[in-house]
Amino acid sequence: MSKETLTLPVLVLVGSMAGGAISSALLTRPVEAQGPDVVTASQINIVDGAGTLRALLSASDETGRTTLAFYSTTGERRGFIGVDPDGTPHLQFTDPTGAPRLEATLDGGAPSLTLGDARGRNVTLGTINDTPLVALSHDGQSRLQAMLAPGGRPNVSLQGEPSIDLLGAPGQRGIGLSVGSDGAPFVSLYDASGAQRVAMGAVQGTAVVNLGDGTRPRLVMGVAPDGEGSIGYYDAEGELVRLEAAAGSAPSGR
Numbered sequence: 001m002s003k004e005t006l007t008l009p010v011l012v013l014v015g016s017m018a019g020g021a022i023s024s025a026l027l028t029r030p031v032e033a034q035g036p037d038v039v040t041a042s043q044i045n046i047v048d049g050a051g052t053l054r055a056l057l058s059a060s061d062e063t064g065r066t067t068l069a070f071y072s073t074t075g076e077r078r079g080f081i082g083v084d085p086d087g088t089p090h091l092q093f094t095d096p097t098g099a100p101r102l103e104a105t106l107d108g109g110a111p112s113l114t115l116g117d118a119r120g121r122n123v124t125l126g127t128i129n130d131t132p133l134v135a136l137s138h139d140g141q142s143r144l145q146a147m148l149a150p151g152g153r154p155n156v157s158l159q160g161e162p163s164i165d166l167l168g169a170p171g172q173r174g175i176g177l178s179v180g181s182d183g184a185p186f187v188s189l190y191d192a193s194g195a196q197r198v199a200m201g202a203v204q205g206t207a208v209v210n211l212g213d214g215t216r217p218r219l220v221m222g223v224a225p226d227g228e229g230s231i232g233y234y235d236a237e238g239e240l241v242r243l244e245a246a247a248g249s250a251p252s253g254r
Contacts (some may be wrong), residue, residue: 048073065090072096143167168192 046055056069067082079093084105091104100118104111110129116122124135124142136144146164163178176188186201195214202208205225210217216238223229229246 141167141171 042059044057045053046057048054052073053071053075054073055071056067058067058069061067061069061080061082064085065080065082067080069080069082070078072078076096076098077094078096079091081091082089084090089106091102092100093102095101099120100114101116103114103118106112110127112124112126114122114124119140121136121138124133124137126133132148134146135142144164144166146162148162161179161181163176165173165177166175168174172192172194173190176186176190178186178188180186182204184201184203186199188196188200189198191197191214193214197212197214199210199212200208207223209221211219211221213236216234216236217232218234218236220232220234221230222232231244232240233242233244235241
């Protein structure tokens, strides 16, 4: 093989190595302005024909958020689309006073959309652990929540079933409404400490009213599917003390 023949593969190999090194350097170097069509800047101001600021693209605003902000003709910021310092996407639009009227975020996998005055009355739509949720709030405090979620009455699955809670101040549940997977409706009333005191519902054709002391039933009234009524009295340990049935039925006790 001639010297020229041996030299050609060596030149090709050296050229390939050089090309690979150059490509690697181009791919790993920081992004910089390249050519007339690329602009690199930490902030870009967008103005109208009169020179008034109407939009601002900032790598880091006064809160550290990367944003595209929009301004009115009189200089008030009316909204932005951006990413919070922790990486959370964020969208917000405000009224002329600067109060947020529409705000949306995506914290992890949990989206949230708030409509209305965030500092006054508003409604929030979102999900918590893939549970759909609607909340009505006043002065920053939720007063009504509607959701499709698991939990609720013992031994009854509410997975995917609707529930509504009416909340008192400061956020304590006062009234709960729910429908179980068996189609049984329930209404629960709570005292100021959040303890359940009254539960009313219809289970398998039986209407039931349960009056409790906050931890266990003390008086249970019911009407069976055949129309038979009864009243059960329970002690502090939750044990049945006396059962009174409708006229014609013998009462029973301990």
